């Protein structure tokens with residue numbers, strides 16, 4: 001039997017960051033991860049001379065992010081350098097209303113230059129007045145105070161955006177971006193989450209990568225726990241959260257028990273409450289609420305290793321005016337009513353870090369589309385086929401340069417993150433509770449009703465897009481646990 005102050009279940013970005021921050025605060029931490037590496041859904045893996053992302057992974061914002069605060073707080077910035085490519089590293093492929101593909105190239109941080117404005121007009125066929133409407137939209141976002149943004153937790157993003165009367169192509173561009181960032185319908189996304197994320201994107205840029213692989217930061221956080229005298233075990237699944245006298249007492253891993261004062265779970269709020277601890281330890285209304293929380297969609301796609309540089313940018317969204325999804329369009333897709341182009345997000349990690357391949361000029365890319373979070377969804381085959389058809393049309397030479405092509409979907413996401421605890425959930429790309437009524441002040445509390453049990457990651461405790469939200473939660477939960485355990489060395493400020 002081992003004694004630790006805190007046990008963290010799972011080394012995704014929520015778990016790895018909270019574990020490292022608590023170790024930094026002087027607590028004895030045990031970090032337990034069921035897979036072979038830290039990073040969770042944004043884990044980087046290594047095979048036959050290539051380091052590649054299991055799923056796509058690029059950080060937003062590029063600068064001024066919670067990731068920067070994390071590596072600065074822990075003093076590990078030199079061990080995980082960040083990279084934001086200069087020049088036109090992003091490229092849009094837009095199918096216009098006349099059925100013509102338009103292409104434009106942009107920097108990852110918009111500058112508002114004359115060239116960028118001219119490219120927008122040519123790509124989307126819009127006027128100066130239309131660009132004025134877009135400027136008014138972003139101007140309003142930048143002028144709002146945090147309290148005003150928080151007051152929009154229960155307003156849908158699409159409803160708030162509608163006041164600016166954006167022309168269809170510009171609306172498509174904004175909505176496509178929001179779908180990609182949050183992996184939920186634009187009318188179900190809270191306006192507050194949209195505004196914080198777009199503000200971060202305007203001020204901090206649209207694409208950060210970590211040299212050595214996106215997941216490398218989580219790996220260094222896990223190493224940091226060990227360097228501070230803690231424990232980090234991989235390929236170690238927590239099977240049960242132990243409860244004694246109405247509070248958590250530790251965890252069970254097979255025949256080994258770890259006793260702790262607090263347990264922080266990155267294993268998903270539903271599996272944690274319903275399976276690892278067990279519903280009997282929580283009030284009935286809490287169990288009902290947790291069970292009813294909605295998953296974000298899943299993402300399915302192809303992981304490519306190519307023997308040539310086929311994609312000429314690091315980030316490539318592919319879309320038309322039919323591609324972005326509100327709830328009605330998403331429900332239509334479930335019934336088989338597909339858009340002419342499914343929204344495809346192409347991430348090309350080797351454009352950020354050419355060192356990911358041992359062979360110069362080889363390319364690593366993930367091409368991805370949306371699908372339901374249900375790990376048994378039969379939509380995966382159709383979504384992949386439609387994605388592939390568009391890729392073949394736009395990059396016909398790609399099929400002659402494939403060294404490896406690996407499809408993935410909700411089932412693979414679940415195996416790299418959380419178990420299925422509620423029918424229809426488990427394969428969510430971002431997490432649970434990402435929609436109006438379940439975010440901001442209505443987000444599940446990271447402190448659960450079971451004393452000593454906390455949730456970290458995208459299900460509770462944070463704001464932001466994807467991994468940024470997970471690390472935001474890591475900071476906030478670290479501060480909570482320090483407060484509850486009476487530790488004075490509270491990590492840096494908590495974002496309101």
Ligand SMILES: Cc1cc2nc3c(=O)[nH]c(=O)nc-3n(C[C@H](O)[C@H](O)[C@H](O)COP(=O)(O)OP(=O)(O)OC[C@H]3O[C@@H](n4cnc5c(N)ncnc54)[C@H](O)[C@@H]3O)c2cc1C
Pocket residue numbers: 009010011012013014015032033034035038039040041042055056057058059060236237238239266267268299300368413415416417418419428429430431456457458459465466467468470
């Ligand atoms: C295809 C795809 C593309 C994405 N693209 C991006 C992107 O470009 N940028 C971005 O910011 N975000 C992206 N995301 C979203 C992002 O990956 C997630 O929002 C984020 O990683 C979630 O972090 P988390 O800490 O909540 O948990 P997770 O990443 O889910 O980590 C949970 C961890 O807990 C472990 N675990 C679970 N149960 C147990 C147990 N019983 N015992 C031990 N360990 C356990 C898991 O193995 C895992 O390591 C993408 C997601 C997907 C699927």
